[in-house]
Amino acid sequence: MVSKVSVTRxxxxxxxxxxxxxxxxxxxxxxxxxxxxxxQLIDDVKGHTLAAASTLDKDLRSSLKTGADVDAAAAVGKLLAERAKQAGVSEVVFDRGAYLYHGRVKALADAAREGGLQF
Structure with missing residues (x-):
């Protein structure tokens, strides 16, 4: 099991x-x-969240079978890309956190790229 300290690092x-x-x-x-x-899209200079999306959003919740699969992650990526366009954001830097770029994280990133975000 991976300790919380190593994940944070x-x-x-x-x-x-x-x-x-x-x-x-x-x-x-x-x-x-x-x-x-x-x-979420975070402006680190100002310290503000510009847009956010999750599988708990009412728009997505009814159309998804579960919130924990690749299809759900792709739907969140597309929704976030739409909200980013409304906020006037087109270029981002991708922060995968402590997760490997694989599976759900990769699906979200690919869907956000298809939606028009550049990174």
């Missing part, structure tokens, strides 16, 4: 590298639980 390493190459771009942060997946 891994997430910190990823975020440190992102902030050095972000060049003022908005950060797309992903959180994955066992039942749902969440994503």
């Amino acid at each position: 891994r997430a910190g390493r990823v975020r440190r590298k992102l902030k050095s190459v972000a060049n003022g771009r908005v950060r797309l942060s992903v959180y994955r639980s066992s039942k749902n997946i969440y994503a």
